[in-house]
Amino acid sequence: MSDCSIRLRVNGRAVERTVPARRSLADLLREDLGLTGTHVGCEHGVCGACTVLVDGRTARSCLLLAVQLEGAEVTTVEGLTPPAGLSALQEAFRECHALQCGFCTPGMLAAAHELLAENATPTRDEIRAAIAGNLCMCTGYVNIVRAIELAAHRLPR
C-alpha cells in the first residue's frame, strides 16, 4: 500500500503527515490526529455524522481521502468549540435539548455552522433543508431545528 505525504491545516494548525493512500479524512482526523469528536456512522456518505468543514463548506470526511486535502483548511467540532465553554450555537443546542446520544451532534453542528454563515435569518424550512443530509436517530429533529433557530436569533446583527 503506497504512502503519500500531505500538508493541510486542521483547526488552524499546520499538519504534515505521511499516510496510506487509502486513508480517509475521517480516519486521518480520528486515528492520526486524535480528533475523535468527528464520528463515523455509515461510511457510505449518507448519515452525515462525519461531516466537517473543508475550506468553510461541509464535507463528508468518510468519503474524502486524506490525500485529497492537500493545502485545505479543515475544521472539526474541536475547532468549532471555544477554548473555554461553548459557542453560541452549542449553547443553543444545550438549552433546547437538541441532542440525546450526541453521536450525530458534531456533524449537525458543522451543517448548522455552514447554514448560519450563509444565512443569518433562516426559516424553519431552510433549517430543515440544511440539516437534511444529517441523520439523527434520537431527537426527531424538532429540538435541533429549534436550537438552530435560537442560535440564529442570537447572532449579532
Add this chain to the structure above:
Amino acid sequence: MTRWVGRPLPRKEDGRLLAGRGRYLDDVTRPGQLHAAMLRSPHAHARIVGLDAGEAATVPGVHAVLTGADAMAASRPIRPLIPTPVPLDDWCLAVDRVRYAGEPVAAVAAIDRATAEDALERIRVTYEPLPAVVDPEAALRSDSPLLYPALGTNVLWHDVLTYGDVTGAFARADGVLHERFEIQRYASTPLETFGAIAEHDAGLDAYTFWTNDQRPGLTLAILAESLAVPQSRLRLITPDIGGAFGNKRRPAYLLVCALLARRAGRPVKYVEDRLENLGALMHACNGVMDVELAYRGDGTVLALRVRDVADEGRNLISPTQHNLIKLGNIVNGYRIGAVSYEAYSVLTTKCPSGANRGIGKPFMCFAVERAMTLLARRLGLDPAELRLRNYVRRDEMPYTTPPGAQYDSGDYAATLRRALERFDYDGERRRQADGRASGRLLGIGIATSVEPAGTNLASYELITGRRAASGSAEAAMVRVEPDGGVRAAVGDPACGQGYETVVAQIVADELGLTPGDVHVERGFDSATTPWLYLSGNYSNKFSVTDVGAVLGAARAVRDKLVRIAAHRLEVAADDLELADGAVRVRGVPGPGFTLRELARTAYADVLGLPPGEAPGLEARHAHQNPLARPVGADRTVRSQLVFSNAAHCCLVEIDRRTGVVRILRHVVVHDCGRELNPLIVEGMVHGSTVHGLGAALLEEFRYDASGQLLTATFMDYLKPTALDVPDIEVDRLEHPSPFTPLGAKGVGEGGAIPAPAAVASAVEDALAAFDVTVRSLPITPERVWRWLSA
C-alpha cells in the same frame, strides 16, 4: 421535598458531547490494540463444506485468525435467554452451516481494520447452498426446509393462551371483524454501530471488555459461561453510547474479540460497519397477525382473538420475546373482557430478530388500532367515539386485563380528548372537507396506546414451564467522597436518555444539594458499578426500577449523614435537615455541619462517629419493582409492570401524481406520570414518535426469495430526515403511578408504539374515495400510487 426533580433542566452530559469530547467505544484505544474484521456468509442458508484460513494468517500485519472450528475448541456455546425445545449449540462463529446472509464464519485480528479486511479475502470457504426460508408462514409448514434439523421444526414456540369466555363472547356478539395485518422488519439503527474491545490478561486469565452493549448484566453471564471463567475475572465497561434502542447487544462479537485477543496476546477491537449493522445485528420481528374483534352493535368490543406469527430470523438469543411482550398490551387501553392469543415464534434464514424500541408492542398496537378504526368505519362511528366507548375508565384503575397485565393509573379518555382538542379535531375535519372539495387528498388518523415499562422475566415461564430469571430490578450507588463531593452510579448504562442529569436531580433533592454538585458516573463498569443480572438499559425500566435504586442509596447516605451530625451536635436526628450542602437543625439558621466536615468524620476522624457506626459514607441499594410476580396458575402474567398511555392525531396529505405521503401535523398527548425532567421527556416523545413515522412510511428490511437483504445501506433502507417529518406537537397529562417511588412511568418507547397506526389510518382516510384498507407497512409512494391507479 423536591427542588430539582420535575424541572426541565438542561443536561449535565451535553457540555462534553457538544464539544466533541464524548468518549464512545471507537474513541477508546488500548495499548497494542488490534482491529478485527469478520468474514460473513454470502448465502442465506448453506452447509460449510470447506474453510481454509491458512493463507490469511500469513498476511503481514495479521496477528490472529479465528474460525468456527477454532471457536468450538476454545469456547462453549452461547446460552440463550430461554432454552430451546431441544438444546441447540450456538457458537460465536458459524460451524458447519450458515443460516442468514451476513452470518460471521471467520474473523481476523490485524494491525488495522484495512489489513484485517484484506486478509479476509484470503480465506477460502466452500459452501453448499441450501434452500432459504424467508416467509414465516412457509417456515411453519411441515415440508419447510429446516434451520436446525435436530429440532424437527422451525417453530420455537406455539401455544394458544385463552383468558375468559372467548367462545361465549363471540357467540353473543352482533358482529365479528376479521382482519389480517402484517408488519415489516425494521430497526431503530442507532447512529453509532455496535462494537467491543476485549483484553486478556494471561497472568490472571482475566478479561476486560469495553463495549456499547446495553444489557451488561446478562452479557456478563453469557461471557463467563462461554469463556469458562468465573464472573469474578470478567470486567465490562461501557463508555458513552451513541444510541441503542434495544439493538445494541451481540455477545457473540464480544466472544470473537476475546478469543482473538487471547490468541494474539493483544487487545482486539471490533466495530461493525453499517452494512454489518443493517444486515446482521438485529431487526424487529416481521410477522403476520390475524385479529378478530367480537362486538356489539353499539361498538362495545366483547372479545379479541389473535393469531400471531413472529418471524425470528435466526434468533436463538431471545426468541419468543416479541410474542410474550405483546401480551402486555394485547387489549391496548380497552375493556375487552376475553382474549385468545395464539402465538408462533418461528425461525427463518434471515438476520436475527431482537429488541427494538417497543419490542412487539408497535405491531400489537398497529393491529388493534387498525382494527378499531376499521370497526368504526363499519359501524359508521367516528373513530374517536368508538375508542371513548371502549376505554378502561379512570375509576377502574388499577385495572387488570384478561391476560393479567395491570394498568396502574391514567385517564385514557381524557388523554384522547386532550389530543383531539390540541389537534382541533373538528376544525381539521372541516378543513379536510373543504380540501377534498377542491381535490386535495387529506386524511386524519387517530391511534392511542398503552406503553408498558419494566419487563418481568418470570413471564418466560409461560413458555418453558420453569423459572430462571424473574422480576424487574436495578442497583445503584451513592457515595459522599472524603472531600465532601458526591458521586453516584447506576447499573443501567445510559444510551442518550440523560441519566447523568436525572440521577443528579434525584440525589440532589435527597442530600440538599444542586445537580451540579453530584457527579454521576458515565456508563457502567462492572468492577465499580453495583449491578444485577437484570441490570441494563432495556424495557423502559428507568422509572420503574432505577429511580428506586438511586433513591434508596441516596436515602441511606442521607440517614447516615444525619446520624453523624446528630451525634456531633448532640441533638435528635429528627430535628435535623439537609440543605445547601450541610446538615443543620431544622428552622435554625446557621451552618450545622457541611458535607465536607461530616465526610472528614466518616473517613478520617472516625473516633467522632456515633458508637457502633461504621466508617465511610457510601450506600448501595437495589430496587425491585413490587408489581412483578410469578406466572399464575391460570397462565395470567404480568409480563410488563407500569403503564403510560398516549393519543396521537395525524394529518397527512397525499400527492396524487407521485403517491408521496406528507405528514402535515402530528399531535401527541401522553401521560407518563410524574415527569422527572420534562425537557428530557419531551425529547423522548419526539424521538420515539419519529421512529414510528419512519416505520410507517419509509423503513423496511426487504429480502428476496433467496434470503438476500435488498435494503442493506442507508440509500435503500430509508430513515426519516429532517424534511420527512413535521414538528411533533406534544402535550401531557400527569397521572402518577402509585407503584413507582416518584410516580414516574416509562417514556422511552412511547411514540414508536401508536405512531404507525395513526399514520396508516390517516392515509386510509385520505384515500377514502379509493376504498383502500391499509393492512401493512411501510406505506411507500409506490404502494400509494398503485392504489391511486387501481
